[in-house]
Amino acid sequence: xxxxxxxxxxxxxxxTEKGSPIDIFTPDLLExxxxxxxxxxxxxxxxxxxxxEIGTTKFSIDDVLKQVFVKTATWGLELWERELGLTTDNxxxxxxxxxxxxxxxRGSGTTTKEMIKSVAAAFSGGEVKxxxxxxxxxxxxxxxxxxxIPPNMAGLMQVLxxxxxxxxxxxxxxxxxxxxxxxxxxxQQANSKSWSELRTYKGE
Numbered sequence: 001x002x003x004x005x006x007x008x009x010x011x012x013x014x015x016t017e018k019g020s021p022i023d024i025f026t027p028d029l030l031e032x033x034x035x036x037x038x039x040x041x042x043x044x045x046x047x048x049x050x051x052x053e054i055g056t057t058k059f060s061i062d063d064v065l066k067q068v069f070v071k072t073a074t075w076g077l078e079l080w081e082r083e084l085g086l087t088t089d090n091x092x093x094x095x096x097x098x099x100x101x102x103x104x105x106r107g108s109g110t111t112t113k114e115m116i117k118s119v120a121a122a123f124s125g126g127e128v129k130x131x132x133x134x135x136x137x138x139x140x141x142x143x144x145x146x147x148x149i150p151p152n153m154a155g156l157m158q159v160l161x162x163x164x165x166x167x168x169x170x171x172x173x174x175x176x177x178x179x180x181x182x183x184x185x186x187x188q189q190a191n192s193k194s195w196s197e198l199r200t201y202k203g204e
Contacts, residue, residue: 025062026055070101077101096152099123100159107163116141119163123156139164142173149174 029047030038037043067076077097081088084104089097102122107115113130116139120128126145133139143150150156153172160170 022052022055022059025058026051029054070098070105073098096155099152100155103156103159107159111163111165113139115163116160119159120156121145123152124150137167138169138171140171140173142175144175147175 029051030044033043033047066072066074067079070077070080073080074094077094078088078090080086080101081097084101086100086104099122103119106118106122113132117128117130120130120141120143124143124146126143129142129144131140131142164170
């Protein structure tokens with residue numbers, strides 16, 4: 001969805017407000033005509049109407065194409081979720097729903113260390129390491145590409161429970177800011193930040 005526009009909601013011939021996403025797809029047809037047509041009101045109206053229809057059509061084509069790819073899909077996420085057997089929750093942000101879809105796609109097939117790594121990376125958006133402890137029947141997922149706790153841990157745990165062998169347990173390891181990194185902050189600067197912000201502070 002782009003603003004208030006969604007595929008299938010624009011009626012033929014309907015006008016859109018200035019500055020809408022459709023504007024970038026709308027050509028200036030008068031540029032292709034001799035300049036003496038510019039002063040003829042009827043011709044300007046005809047070209048503006050035709051350009052608006054072209055813009056709407058190109059916008060719709062581009063919007064549909066975006067639904068083919070998980071990372072750009074919006075209203076099409078529901079189709080992906082239906083195909084993968086995931087529950088659709090339109091109250092969740094697009095990014096959270098995309099994480100679940102990508103993790104589900106990456107988690108198909110035989111469970112391996114690389115699969116778990118790929119699934120976890122889909123949620124963290126950064127580099128992930130997986131350490132196996134066969135004698136303890138567990139593995140550890142370490143997030144090293146992002147600071148702190150990734151926002152959709154509940155979703156990651158849900159997918160891990162689906163793809164991992166039932167006899168294995170797991171735990172997570174997170175990265176936080178070293179105290180030495182905070183020495184550059186004045187007391188006033190540090191006091192203006194929350195504890196969570198300080199734990200994931202990367203420097204100015």
